[in-house]
Amino acid sequence: MARARRNFSITALPGFASIAVLTFVLLYVPIATLVVFSFNEAASMSRWQGFSLQWYQAAFDNSQVREVSIRALWLAVTASAIATFAATLAALATTRTPKFPGQTMIYALVNQPLMVPEVVTGTALLIFFAGIKMQTGYTGMGYLVAAHSAFCIPFAYLPIRARLQTMDLTLERAAADLYANHFQTFRYVTLPLLLPGVLAGFMLGFVISLDTVVITEFVKSAGQDTLATYMLGQIRRTVTPEMNAIATLFLLLSAVVVVLFFILSRKRP
């Protein structure tokens, strides 16, 4: 390899490393600032006055924060579970098979939420759901669950499909040769192999649902704020480090889920 040549690295390009390091610094300085000032004793978010956990205490004591956090988590789990279930079935139907009529249309529909700006989907749902609300009088969480489920489907579909593509059919055929029926083959062979993909899909859906602000803002009825829309409303008003504390906790949650996702979806040698 050329790397062995003295003082000449073929992969080095002038200035690239410095720009890259600068990028990582720029990416993490705002996040670090946010985390650091969540532990600040004073209400100031620019002057450090000593370590304190009082803003975390304040966040936990704030019943509204508790309520929107629980709602956001509940919605993320519910919507992602529905999306993962639907996406798993769709991935099973559309992967590892010869092309069949309508397959392109299924792809297009599954990936459609990725291509349309969130605000356009939000507008569409606002109009459509307003009509249903008027007809039926139902104003519950069902609308948010439906909207989030639909939005999470493409994200859940991708890792499941990717996982399926790495599995060949030999094991399933072996099971069939050993007189396993279709259900047994699925239950004891396909599903265990697919499980990491399904879990990865669920986690991705979970994080995406927590992150979905615009659609939630357009679809929610009164009193259905999630953490994201609550923060969006609060940040425009006065902000105390309590907001930093809430943000830090959710940052931690996302980071944990992403790391788990990374481990699950890593290609095995």
Place this chain on the structure above:
Amino acid sequence: MAVTQHIAGQGAQPDAAEPPLAAERERNFWKWLLSLPALLILIFAASGPLLIVVVYSILTPAEYGGVVWEISGRAWFQVFFRRDIFDPDEVTLNWSHLSVFWRSVSLAFQTTVICAILGFPTAWFISTRPPGQREIWLLLITIPFWTNLVIRTFAIQEVIRNQGVVNSLLMNLNIIHSPIQMMYTDFAILIGMAYVFLPLMVLPVFAAMDKLDVRLLEAGYDLYASRWEVLRRIVFPLVRPGFIAGSILVFIPSIGSYVTPRLLGGGRNMMLSNLIELQFGQGRNWPLGAALALALLVIVLVALVFYLRTIGGDEEKRHG
């Protein structure tokens, strides 16, 4: 025939070259049935309602929000033009709308450029790390990306506001004496969007660089190419597809950006999404909101078609 048979994809077996028509039809039926839950959810809460937007954009607005079911071209007219209040025959371009369109397109474009300038070297840096380290750097790019958009925008706001990190630092160092007003400007929106969408540029560019054969660079240097020539004539052409994909991935959410302009741009520096939202709130003009949303969708589709054609052109060159 049962479900699993299909899932196992019996048709993929080499001996099933010419399956009987009825069996194939049955298999396809099962595939559709399995896809059905996903399709129903998507049609109910994503694709279907988009069609209703088209209908709403040609209806008449009701006085307090909602619509009157009467066909009217007024919403589309209002997207671009306005009538004088005193003299309805006098039609002028609607500059308040057009300036929002212009701000959206221009800021989305500038965001893409900033992300490219920072993202390209970053992707290169990651792809040239030793294999063990590479995953960690990638993870560092990914974590902020999966963090809530509101939280990240809040974080950047903490940095650029008048009492924020940048201004405090500059004032403590006596470089400036009064804070630089960055919040509530187009500049703030630009910084915020570049910050939140940067990973969308890095990841596809990295994916393209990952496939790059290092021996090609070596060959270039052996033939006395300078670093610049290697970059321009070997690296750029080979990672171009990833670069174009990254640009599209940044441009599309940027132009439809809602949270960033709302928090960092204040009330006056609206982008298209905020203008759309206004029509469903204070504006109470649902058809206009629907028409504006469709206009945004058209811009996005044009960008996507451009992307597909560029990628298609690249493929043709490679094979043709």
